[in-house]
Amino acid sequence: MNILLIGSGGREHALAWKLAQSPRCAQLWAAPGNPGIAEVIGAREGGCVELTLTDHAAVAAFCAEHAIALVVVGPEAPLVDGLADSLRSAGIAVFGPGKAAAQLEGSKGFTKDMCTRAGIPTAGYVRAKTAADAHAALTGFSLPVVIKADGLAAGKGVVIAQTAEEAAAAIDDMFGGAFGGAGAEVVIEEFLEGEEVSLFALTDGSAIALFGSAQDHKRVGEGDTGPNTGGMGAYSPAPVLTAELEARAMTEIIAPTVKAMADAGMPYSGVLFAGLMLTANGPKLIEYNCRFGDPECQVLMMRLESDLVALLDACARGELAGTPTPALSAESAITVVMAARGYPAAPASGGTIENIPAAEAHGAKVFHAGTSETAEGKLVARGGRVLNVTASGATLRQARDRAYAALAEIRFGDGFSRSDIGWRELARQA
Numbered sequence: 001m002n003i004l005l006i007g008s009g010g011r012e013h014a015l016a017w018k019l020a021q022s023p024r025c026a027q028l029w030a031a032p033g034n035p036g037i038a039e040v041i042g043a044r045e046g047g048c049v050e051l052t053l054t055d056h057a058a059v060a061a062f063c064a065e066h067a068i069a070l071v072v073v074g075p076e077a078p079l080v081d082g083l084a085d086s087l088r089s090a091g092i093a094v095f096g097p098g099k100a101a102a103q104l105e106g107s108k109g110f111t112k113d114m115c116t117r118a119g120i121p122t123a124g125y126v127r128a129k130t131a132a133d134a135h136a137a138l139t140g141f142s143l144p145v146v147i148k149a150d151g152l153a154a155g156k157g158v159v160i161a162q163t164a165e166e167a168a169a170a171i172d173d174m175f176g177g178a179f180g181g182a183g184a185e186v187v188i189e190e191f192l193e194g195e196e197v198s199l200f201a202l203t204d205g206s207a208i209a210l211f212g213s214a215q216d217h218k219r220v221g222e223g224d225t226g227p228n229t230g231g232m233g234a235y236s237p238a239p240v241l242t243a244e245l246e247a248r249a250m251t252e253i254i255a256p257t258v259k260a261m262a263d264a265g266m267p268y269s270g271v272l273f274a275g276l277m278l279t280a281n282g283p284k285l286i287e288y289n290c291r292f293g294d295p296e297c298q299v300l301m302m303r304l305e306s307d308l309v310a311l312l313d314a315c316a317r318g319e320l321a322g323t324p325t326p327a328l329s330a331e332s333a334i335t336v337v338m339a340a341r342g343y344p345a346a347p348a349s350g351g352t353i354e355n356i357p358a359a360e361a362h363g364a365k366v367f368h369a370g371t372s373e374t375a376e377g378k379l380v381a382r383g384g385r386v387l388n389v390t391a392s393g394a395t396l397r398q399a400r401d402r403a404y405a406a407l408a409e410i411r412f413g414d415g416f417s418r419s420d421i422g423w424r425e426l427a428r429q430a
């Protein structure tokens with residue numbers, strides 16, 4: 001079948017790499033794609049194309065012209081914008097939820113209310129539509145307290161306030177427009193203590209298949225310090241989510257979510273990416289994302305042994321129950337992000353990148369996250385997160401050593417990476 005992949009990051013390069021391995025994949029198109037994805041497409045029919053993703057009719061017309069049988073949406077913005085609904089109305093199968101179901105990521109308040117209705121363990125909360133209501137609600141919380149902009153804020157709309165003053169300032173910032181429309185409503189939450197872990201499950205709206213677990217490093221600096229980023233590295237599996245805890249999370253969180261969404265007349269299909277806090281009272285939901293994590297997807301794809309096209313197509317067509325469940329290798333996989341100097345505040349663009357083949361000779365895979373090619377065919381940095389050096393191994397330590405040996409080969413003078421990806425788990429295994 002012909003496939004159109006939406007997105008341009010390392011997550012999409014990893015998806016393209018795996019989609020192209022499937023015997024079911026005929027033409028592969030990516031909008032807009034990136035140089036790594038272009039390499040995956042290679043001599044196969046298809047290519048990287050510029051489409052205006054907010055022009056749903058134009059995307060549907062492209063699909064008709066190229067006989068696209070499946071659209072795989074990587075990032076959240078087109079899903080929250082309803083691209084999947086528009087394409088489905090045009091008769092095209094889509095991996096990813098429609099606009100109503102994508103509210104699980106698009107509105108934190110929506111998700112909290114769904115948890116309340118379905119009895120899903122999560123932090124206590126209050127939704128506030130005005131600054132006055134939010135200030136008044138603060139008195140009901142102890143410190144620290146978590147203040148969140150309701151809408152999409154590129155991972156930046158969360159403040160963990162240690163003092164009442166910080167909490168009040170966060171509320172005023174959000175209602176003052178610091179996160180644009182995302183802060184028109186605010187959610188105030190009880191602070192949860194524990195270790196965070198990510199759990200991924202596929203669903204077609206009724207059947208559910210466990211995909212796998214991962215942990216990422218969100219802070220830019222060594223030892224998990226400094227500003228938040230999209231993620232500086234990740235590994236899978238996350239042994240801290242034991243089989244028992246994983247089973248609890250599937251029964252107490254994922255399954256009731258899929259049922260609650262179907263009961264509400266907005267069945268969720270695609271991948272459910274649950275951010276969990278492992279508290280003393282068991283796993284609690286921190287947040288949902290309606291897409292694969294970036295860079296968590298890169299390590300999941302590294303471990304995936306099943307046919308990705310078969311799985312995503314089954315979700316899109318409501319046929320997950322009849323499809324073999326995802327098989328992930330027992331190996332560990334790790335990915336280390338190389339970011340452009342100045343990331344996340346002001347990343348430098350244009351730095352040249354060389355020697356990827358030498359890195360891959362170590363058995364690693366280098367996914368392109370933010371690269372572009374100059375007119376002379378030179379690879380340069382385009383975004384904040386530029387490359388994802390990804391490797392697997394019998395143990396996390398082996399995977400880590402392989403990834404860092406590969407990373408050392410890459411010449412990217414304008415780049416930096418963390419040297420301690422996986423530290424928490426490696427310390428436990430030492």
Ligand code: AMP
Pocket residue numbers: 123146155158160189190191192193196275286287
């Ligand atoms: P979110 O965008 O909801 O994932 O929040 C970003 C980060 O803030 C999470 O990854 C957690 O580290 C932290 N966080 C969010 N909500 C809570 C909470 N209720 N308790 C403790 N930490 C939280």
Ligand code: GLY
Pocket residue numbers: 216230231289292293294295296
């Ligand atoms: N790495 C976290 C995310 O994709 O949201």
